[in-house]
Amino acid sequence: MQDARVRLGCAALLSVAAFFNIACALAVFLWWLIFTPRMRSVRNRKLVLVMLALIGIIAVMITISGGDGFSYFMRMGVIVLIGSWLYAEQEPGDFLSVVVWACGKRRGFELGMIGECAMQIAESLSYDFVRIQTAMKLKNRSSGIKNLVPTGLMLIHDALVRADEITELLAVRGYNGGGTICPVFRITKKDYFAGICAICVLLFLVIPVSEFFILHS
């Protein structure tokens, strides 16, 4: 998908739709099968599997406590797939361009920049995680549950240090709010079609289709 606006819009609409009920989640899954490169769009399969496993544990707990764990697993699983696709297709500057296009060069620029920084830090977190695992391996320390808390603390610490450095860098460069970029988007026929289909999936959620059919039966 070429156009970052359509991509972000689709991801937002589909995530909301998938969260609400299992029928919509199935429709979103169908959309994912048609409009994305499917498993090729999952950049970090191990991470996705870990996330699905965590969702699975929560789903089992919901089932045990009398809820619909299966529905929860399906809905959240589809959201993870949409998130993975968005993450894989995202290029640096996409989010900034979209938010400036939507909200203007003052608030839009600041929101976009915060989003870009957050994504950059998210990327660094996975790098830091590998780095800490390697350091622990070299020190002959297991990277099991025992070291999960120190690892988490290190990751938070690293993220805060990095955020501090970015702030200093912006201050040094004279940033005091807002900015100007001229985003350029390239939209294709496939983008239009995928966007319209995503809106249809959301309409499927909003319009009480079943009642409509009952009225006419």
Next chain:
Amino acid sequence: MKLVLEEIMAVRGTWSLLACGTFSQGIHLISGNVGSGKSTLALLMANLFSPSRGRVERDGIKTLMLSTQFPEFHITGLSVTEECASWGLNPDIIIPSAGLEISGDVSPFSLSRGELKRLHLACVLGRQYDLLLLDEPFSSLDCAEKERLCSELNSRTQGITVIFTHEQSVFPRVDQLWEIADQRLIDLGKMPGAIEQWQNAPALIKKLISTGRCPANLTPSDILEASCRTHG
């Protein structure tokens, strides 16, 4: 005890490195320009990078440590005390041995790069390893600290120590010299004969060789002795 590289090929994108050779006990110096593949070779020897071809054989090596050129890569503790403890070392001994006058409660990230490097090297050298891989150990150190590190390395009498560096001025006593050139690891041989084969030798050493005053080794005293040597 030995480390054998059997027809190793490391590949990163379009770049590749061929390595073959045996590292026995003693201090080995692998020199090479920035980007020549020293760090990749160090990772490969530490079993943290898989070769595309060949294999690394570690004969009799039970413990190994890789010190990467960025000391912050090794931090797993939130305070200097925790960091020393993560290496199984006593901070009351390590902090002074690194020449630092700091509290153990401070975050290792609050130290300057040079201080952190000193702390890291003190932790690395605080234990004995059968295979010690030091990737750019002299970076971020001033001349006095480089010399102190060299004297600590010179006191290592057991195990295999491999130093990967593009350092040009301060070296420890070296047993065997290697060079990475044209995407190959070249064994230049034992000292002092290896020095004459060294293509990318530091300018001072090249000058000494060209005037027929090849130093016996690479330590500052060896270089000084060769510089002051008179013919005839």
